[in-house]
Amino acid sequence: MATNSSSEDLTLPGGWRGKAPMLLAVGLICVLLSAGMCYFVGGEENRSVGFSAFLHSYLANFIFCLSICLGGLFFVMIQHVARAAWSATIRRVAELLAYMIPWWLLLFLPILAMVWWTDSPALYPWNAGSGNVSAIVEKKLDYLNPFWFTIRVFVYFAVWVLCARYFFGMSRKQDETGDASITLKCQKWAGPGIIFTALATNFGAFDIMMSTDPEWFSTIYGVYLFAASMLSFFAMMIVSCYALQRAGRLQRQVNTEHFHDLAKFQFGFIVFWAYIAFSQFLLYWYGNIPEETQWYQDRMNHGWQYVGLVLIAGHFAIPFLGTMARKVRRSRPLMAFWGVFILVMHWVDMMFVLLPTDEIHFSGLLLIGHLVGWIGMVSVFLGLLIYRTGDTPLVAQRDPWIPDALAYQVGP
Amino acid sequence: MSEHQPKQKKIRPPRSFGWMAEYEDENQLLDAARKVRDAGYSRIDAFTPFPVHGIDEALNIRRTRLPWFSLVAGMTGTTVALLLQWWTNAFDYPYIISGKPYASWPAFIPVTFELTVLFAAFMTVFAMLGLNGLPKFNNPVFTDPKFDRATDDRFFLWVDSRDQYFNAEKVRELLEATGAKAVEEVWEDDSPTEVPKSIYAGIAVLILITLIPGAIVLNMRNSRSPYPRWHIFFDMDFQPSRKAQQPTTIFADGRVQRPPVPGTVARGELGPNDPFLLGYDPEGVAMGKGAAVNVQMVSYQQENSASQEPIEEPPAPPPPQPDTSAADDPQASATADASSEQAGEAPSKPAGDQAPTTAEDEGDAGAGPAAEGEPNYAWLERFPLPVDAELIEVGRREFEQNCAACHGLAGYGDGLVSRRATELAQGYWLQPTSLHEQRIIDQPVGRIYYTITHGKGKMAPYADALTPRERWAVVAYVRVLQRSQNARPEDVPADADLASARGDDTTNR
Secondary structure, three states: OOOOHHHOOOOOOHHHHOOHHHHHHHHHHHHHHHHHHHHOOOOOOOOOOHHHHHHHHHHHHHHHHHHHHHHHHHHHHHHHHOOOOHHHHOHHHHHHHHOOHHHHHHHHHHHHHHHHHOOOOOOOHHHHOOOOOOHHHHHHOOOOOHHHHHHHHHHHHHHHHHHHHHHHHHHHHHHHHOOHHHHHHHHHHHHHHHHHHHHHHHHHHHHHHHHHOOOOOOOOHHHHHHHHHHHHHHHHHHHHHHHHHHOOOOOOOOOHHHHHHHHHHHHHHHHHHHHHHHHHHHHHHHHOOHHHHHHHHHHOOOOHHHHHHHHHHHHHHHHHHHOOOHHHHOOHHHHHHHHHHHHHHHHHHHHHHHOOOOOOOOOHHHHHHHHHHHHHHHHHHHHHHHHHHOOOOOOOOOOOOHHHHHOOOOOO | OHHHOOOOOOOOOOOEEEEEEEEOOHHHHHHHHHHHHHOOOOOEEEEOOOOOOOHHHHHOOOOOOHHHHHHHHHHHHHHHHHHHHHHHHHHHOOOOOOOOOOOOHHHHHHHHHHHHHHHHHHHHHHHHHHHOOOOOOOOHHHHOHHHHHHHOOOEEEEEEOOOOOOOHHHHHHHHHHOOOOEEEEEEOOOOOOOOOHHHHHHHHHHHHHHHHHHHHHHHHHOOOOOOOOOOOOHHHHOOOOOOOOOEOOOOOOOEOOOOOOOOOOOOOOOOOOOHHHHOEOHHHHHOOOOOOOOHHHHHHHHHHOOOOOOOOOOOOOOOHHHHHHHHHOHHHHHHHHHHHHHHOOOOOOOHHHOOOOOOHHHOOOOOOOOOOOOOOOOEOOOOOOOOOHHHHHHHHHHHHHHHHHHHOOOOOOOOHHHHHHHHOOOOOOOOOOOOOOHHHHHOOHHHHHHHHHHOEOOEOOOOOOOOHHHHHHHHHHHHHHHHHHOOOHHHOOOOOOHHHHHHHHHHOO
């Protein structure tokens, strides 16, 4: 059962690598185009919300990509801590996704610069500073101020980058040495890694996402991001493996059982996302306290309510029923379709979570601008992923779990 | 008892139930299972200490139907939960809970979720037991003492003798060829099939024990005792709750019944002294005030309509008109001024609305004896409820059903009854009051409401025929008639769209 990988090509297809510069160029053009479109979204007569709309749109698309990478990071560490054998053949793809996080810090720098050098409340209302914010936010300024915000963002990214770098680096080292003790080391550090990454993700969600509405708070917000991250990661994983197999890679390494397991995870996280999303909604809806319902008030008016209904159907009901059957989960093309579907819904979810404010109302132009921005961000994401992968083999060939993963089988 | 019955024990040779092979690891088992499967046997099974990946395929086990049971039960749970909550809360016994709609779907979801999971889980467990033929008291494989190691470190493959192609010798050879550590025939359990008597005895004792508490309770209920009774739940037997009219120590005033919070009105609980029911403000008389807008009214209006306009009289006579009438009638003018000063509110309103609250006795020439004297109340000058097109439509309907027979469809006092009586030339017939007489136009709305409620002269009281809201609706319609029958060309706005202006102008302004 040992790998005789010398004859197999386990690197990215050459045709893909050539597309990276084009993807990056298209991505940057689309993001600029999106900025232009969002700028004309308009608003009240004396105040354009265009700039604010673009920043929210940028952040939503940014989080869309970052969350997939965070999901990958969690997945890698969970596989190590659980000593999972089945996933050894697909773990490298997750490691590559996770190791893209340093790029996302780069793409967050524009927002940090805005926070640091201006007092524009366009994205983070607390950025206006003392005297220019509401009484509630005034009390939170000790925490929400440019200095501490920047420090915290760097701490979160430091945790993510360190974890991603460690597990990717160890796995690459094992490619060369074949040292089984590296796997033991990874298993040892995966536990603490999960704890720190979970904390960083939780508070990162509070700082980067939730503080766009600083009067509002939800303690489950970080878990919500975690659920969305894992779900979109599994969808991305299924789509990536399917695309790589279509291109002639990973034919032997990823079998129907792997797809089935990824699909089961995706199914589970569809329900988990719905559970978390509905819990958050129900508690605030039931509590009916003005300070807590404001966030939903913005999202249940001005056209956003239809986006919410789309989420109930598209993020939960339809994929829940659609991927319930075993036959569907074991069909690679069908699961690739559902993976793309979930990724689109994840984009709608991030739009619903991050775009609506009392000023930014739903409109066709905003939707198109946001969509163009998404296409741009996804192009950048894919371009960077190809750059990141480079010559790296797509399978950790000398991982001691590989024979088990290759022989992985559950049932007929 | 049974030992006295001569019980003939059937003697028969123990039956063979099949062959069992023992293996040391799961890979041997898997290989063996595939071989046996490929040899054509289908009634085969494996026993392992832990789940073995691929064993389903190796044993050629059919896909289970269990998920369908779970799915159907789950959907049943969803449906039952939603129907249950909708039926109880929105249909059979509509009940408002914390201000939510009767059918409040977000609030239904947790119960729906729980029932879905509960139904699906129960069905999954019971269907699993049923599909496996469980519970089963015994299985012949247990006769082999080696088989106990199936829960520890041994793997067993078993071929049932009921298999279509079963042949004891061939099966044995086949199993031995798979490299089994041991191959043995499984015999029927020859232990006695009767249930040991000790079990019956034990069950009987348990039943007797369960009867003891009931016996104690029965004894206590039918006997007397010098000791006070036990109170297991003391605070449930002695609750601080009291019946109506009893004293209590919980509240400072010592009363059990709580007075309503000042300024509030319970739903559907307008007090008998409410201006809405009376047409005047009973406190307004005592304080010498005009119709003050009562706090109760405000809350009533707020809960009725969020979008309501300031309540004004819909069909206010055109501003110039009351001025001239007031000039014609100094007395009315004087009282109108006085009352508007007293009322101290809405000074910008047309004087015609500030109708005299006193001096009603100068009219009513033929309207009967007015034995009790003209009431002198602080009449409501504004409608105590929002006036909209719907209310006026109610007013029109009720007016035409109840009032038009005498007062006429347009309110000139020329209804069918009146015309008939006049035709019969009955000298004692007095024409009903025309609602377009100036003194009626000048009456505050509360006064007209009072007349409808209590009747006047020959006119019967309509309190029994019309609800308070319907009476106010009729008042509103009377105002509409007065406004429309006495309109002037100047009343029509220059840019009026005549079709729609009618609706707007008669309802809100």
